[in-house]
Amino acid sequence: MTGIVSGRSNIYNAAARAKARKASLIDSTRMRQLLQLGPESIGASIGELGYRNEMDIYSARMTGADAVEAALFHNLDNDLSEVMRFCQGPLKSIVSVYVERLSYEKAKTVLRAVNGGCSDELIESQILPSENPMNSIWLDIVRTTETVAEAASAMAGTPWGKELAKLEGSEATLEEMEDALDRQYYSHALKVSKGRDSNIHLMKYIRTEIDHRNIINQFRELRQNISPDKRLRMVIHGGRIPSSVMTQVSQATSQEAIIDALRRSNSFDDDGFDEALEKSNSTGSLDPIASLLTHKRHAMLRRFAYLNPVSSFPVIYYIERKVLEIQNLRLLVRGKTIGLTSEVLEAHMDF
Amino acid sequence: MALDIKPTRSELINLKRRIKQTSSGYNLLKMKRDGLFFEFRTLLAEMIAAREELVGTYRDALKSIALASSIEGGLAVKSAAIAATSGPEVTVSRRNIMGVVVPKVDGTNLTTTVETRPTGIIGGSPYIDESADSYSVLISKIVKAAEMEATLKRLLEEIEATKRRVNALEFVVIPEMKEAQSFIQLRLEEMEREETFRLKRFKNK
Numbered sequence: 001m002t003g004i005v006s007g008r009s010n011i012y013n014a015a016a017r018a019k020a021r022k023a024s025l026i027d028s029t030r031m032r033q034l035l036q037l038g039p040e041s042i043g044a045s046i047g048e049l050g051y052r053n054e055m056d057i058y059s060a061r062m063t064g065a066d067a068v069e070a071a072l073f074h075n076l077d078n079d080l081s082e083v084m085r086f087c088q089g090p091l092k093s094i095v096s097v098y099v100e101r102l103s104y105e106k107a108k109t110v111l112r113a114v115n116g117g118c119s120d121e122l123i124e125s126q127i128l129p130s131e132n133p134m135n136s137i138w139l140d141i142v143r144t145t146e147t148v149a150e151a152a153s154a155m156a157g158t159p160w161g162k163e164l165a166k167l168e169g170s171e172a173t174l175e176e177m178e179d180a181l182d183r184q185y186y187s188h189a190l191k192v193s194k195g196r197d198s199n200i201h202l203m204k205y206i207r208t209e210i211d212h213r214n215i216i217n218q219f220r221e222l223r224q225n226i227s228p229d230k231r232l233r234m235v236i237h238g239g240r241i242p243s244s245v246m247t248q249v250s251q252a253t254s255q256e257a258i259i260d261a262l263r264r265s266n267s268f269d270d271d272g273f274d275e276a277l278e279k280s281n282s283t284g285s286l287d288p289i290a291s292l293l294t295h296k297r298h299a300m301l302r303r304f305a306y307l308n309p310v311s312s313f314p315v316i317y318y319i320e321r322k323v324l325e326i327q328n329l330r331l332l333v334r335g336k337t338i339g340l341t342s343e344v345l346e347a348h349m350d351f
Numbered sequence: 352m353a354l355d356i357k358p359t360r361s362e363l364i365n366l367k368r369r370i371k372q373t374s375s376g377y378n379l380l381k382m383k384r385d386g387l388f389f390e391f392r393t394l395l396a397e398m399i400a401a402r403e404e405l406v407g408t409y410r411d412a413l414k415s416i417a418l419a420s421s422i423e424g425g426l427a428v429k430s431a432a433i434a435a436t437s438g439p440e441v442t443v444s445r446r447n448i449m450g451v452v453v454p455k456v457d458g459t460n461l462t463t464t465v466e467t468r469p470t471g472i473i474g475g476s477p478y479i480d481e482s483a484d485s486y487s488v489l490i491s492k493i494v495k496a497a498e499m500e501a502t503l504k505r506l507l508e509e510i511e512a513t514k515r516r517v518n519a520l521e522f523v524v525i526p527e528m529k530e531a532q533s534f535i536q537l538r539l540e541e542m543e544r545e546e547t548f549r550l551k552r553f554k555n556k
Binding site: 065066069070073104105108109112113115116117118122123126127173174175176177178179181182183213216217219220221223224225226230234236285286287289290327330331334335338339340344345348 | 415426431470471472473478
């Protein structure tokens with residue numbers, strides 16, 4: 001939970017450590033080998049790939065994909081806190097943007113649990129496992145609060161708590177709170193990317209992330225017949241695509257019209273969009289568009305990490321690769337358990 | 352068969368009236384049975400189509416939640432699910448089809464959209480949206496199929512009961528009454544013949 005930190009960054013040291021950590025991640029060859037295995041063998045192999053301790057913790061209580069997923073997230077939490085520990089100064093603020101993304105998700109889960117009146121046991125056993133010490137702060141909020149407002153107050157002192165405090169007294173709904181948190185996350189990310197030890201590529205990457213979020217949201221909202229006014233209100237500002245273009249996008253009445261409106265901006269990379277749109281129309285799902293955007297973002301991050309070897313990028317790249325590894329493993333385990341084909345799994349994986 | 356009836360002319364008249372009434376009741380019941388059967392067949396065709404549609408929707412829903420759990424994670428899907436403060440509700444009332452009381456199932460809050468779900472829009476996932484949408488469609492189809500299935504079951508029970516009544520009238524009640532009628536007629540004719548014979552004997556004396 002970091003604001004903007006003063007002092008000097010240890011970029012050289014942190015970048016070197018991040019690169020060393022990145023080298024120990026599961027490579028694409030091993031990931032492809034895992035893709036050929038059955039769900040039980042994947043679980044065993046994941047244990048051998050550095051997740052044994054966490055898997056042992058959860059294997060007593062959970063089974064199958066749930067146990068593996070909980071273990072993967074426990075490992076991710078531990079790993080990210082180690083990364084945060086070796087970052088100093090403004091670099092820590094930059095890195096925290098990527099680490100705290102998970103905290104924002106947990107904050108939302110807590111608000112949802114309180115809003116939905118979920119039992120503490122359910123949250124503790126299925127969503128925020130109590131075996132993970134980093135979940136204890138969240139579980140305490142779930143246990144001790146009755147209303148969403150109380151839960152928001154209990155988060156005081158954190159970036160998300162501060163944002164929620166602004167909504168106090170306005171009788172904001174859960175939806176408004178979550179949207180406020182997402183806006184605050186991106187505005188904080190932009191603020192940090194303009195600060196010390198940042199560079200133009202980091203800002204470009206964050207602004208691209210905002211664009212991608214806006215684009216996929218426009219497609220989602222169009223499918224749900226949300227009014228153009230609301231669609232415009234849901235646009236996150238600060239992306240590379242100008243606001244005037246996003247205004248036109250929010251008025252579009254078809255998927256093709258969205259793409260046409262986006263093409264008016266030079267910052268929109270339309271490569272692969274026609275095929276994705278065609279697939280999306282034939283399958284009736286936004287999956288091809290969402291996958292395309294994810295692949296584009298990962299490719300961009302990879303390029304920037306190589307272009308800026310001594311910057312915050314290697315650290316951010318490591319974090320994103322680690323998150324990606326967790327997502328790939330989860331996709332493999334869940335997908336294989338449910339019976340998704342290897343082709344479908346491979347199409348959604350990024351090595 | 353031993354018939355416990357009085358072979359009188361008034362009994363014959365009564366019996367004839369009852370046979371007429373029973374035959375007309377029999378015809379009415381037959382018409383009811385045919386009508387119910389027609390209704391049943393029409394509903395059955397709809398039910399088969401609805402069932403196939405339901406299976407298809409269920410398969411799509413499973414596929415979409417499988418993809419959402421795999422890509423966004425089971426924890427994210429569960430996190431989105433716990434936000435819901437109200438679930439679908441079903442009320443069962445009664446309606447009448449040709450005198451048969453069948454259930455009428457009405458649902459509220461069966462379908463949800465991104466706007467009606469309590470979670471935020473900005474940070475949402477298209478996979479979770481699609482999954483929630485497919486389950487919304489599935490629930491409304493389940494409610495429709497449940498109403499049709501219950502109606503069909505009730506209609507089938509009524510058809511069976513009507514069929515039993517029709518058969519009882521056709522093969523037991525009406526034949527018995529006709530037998531009684533012929534017995535009385537026979538007995539009356541015989542009594543008439545006896546009477547004629549007795550009169551003739553008196554005349555000869």
